[in-house]
Amino acid sequence: MWKKRKNNFIFKKFNPSGSEKNEYLLINQGEAATIDVYASCDEVLELLGRENLSLKYLLITHAHRAHLRALPKLKAETGATFCLCEDDYDLLKTSGVQIEPDTFVKDNAKLELGDSVIRVLHTPGHTRGSLCFYVKDAETLFSGRTLEKDGYGTVSGPTGMSYMLLSLKRLNGAIGSAMVYPGRGESTTMDKEAWLNCLRSH
Numbered sequence: 001m002w003k004k005r006k007n008n009f010i011f012k013k014f015n016p017s018g019s020e021k022n023e024y025l026l027i028n029q030g031e032a033a034t035i036d037v038y039a040s041c042d043e044v045l046e047l048l049g050r051e052n053l054s055l056k057y058l059l060i061t062h063a064h065r066a067h068l069r070a071l072p073k074l075k076a077e078t079g080a081t082f083c084l085c086e087d088d089y090d091l092l093k094t095s096g097v098q099i100e101p102d103t104f105v106k107d108n109a110k111l112e113l114g115d116s117v118i119r120v121l122h123t124p125g126h127t128r129g130s131l132c133f134y135v136k137d138a139e140t141l142f143s144g145r146t147l148e149k150d151g152y153g154t155v156s157g158p159t160g161m162s163y164m165l166l167s168l169k170r171l172n173g174a175i176g177s178a179m180v181y182p183g184r185g186e187s188t189t190m191d192k193e194a195w196l197n198c199l200r201s202h
Contacts, residue, residue, distance in 0.1 A: 009138040014040035028114025033057035041070035061144025063088035088129025125164025172196035
């Protein structure tokens with residue numbers, strides 16, 4: 001399903017085989033980026049060729065194996081830049097997927113896509129290197145397993161919950177009224193997630 005947002009920014013959400021897991025293809029002025037694409041890899045490649053799109057970035061919200069397994073094929077066929085948070089590099093190395101990141105992206109890094117900017121937000125909790133991707137001029141947040149409709153994703157490790165709460169509080173203060181497209185389940189908006197206002201400061 002295509003979603004048209006503001007300022008030339010559009011994206012397509014994929015739900016492979018009726019899964020609750022979401023994969024995304026972002027497009028602006030002939031340039032594209034994937035977020036967490038794995039099962040829809042062939043469909044994405046076909047679409048890129050049909051629409052004559054240049055795949056610029058391979059983005060993942062975290063380095064669990066499911067999000068990694070299509071990256072070698074996407075990389076080989078498009079030459080796109082694979083971006084990873086360094087805090088998830090250990091997960092990548094133990095995944096069994098043979099690929100290395102082209103660049104380690106840091107918190108608040110800005111990735112240009114057409115005339116839009118994708119802002120990288122480091123939001124640990126689900127994993128140490130979990131990321132969200134925010135397109136401010138389109139008022140759109142791709143939140144991975146950090147923020148989901150009426151809740152949040154699973155947490156990992158003894159400090160995972162503390163990190164998750166800090167990440168959620170940060171999103172609540174920084175994103176405003178953006179549409180939210182999570183890694184699993186239905187979309188929502190920051191305004192509808194009023195429970196975030198109850199989070200305590202640490």
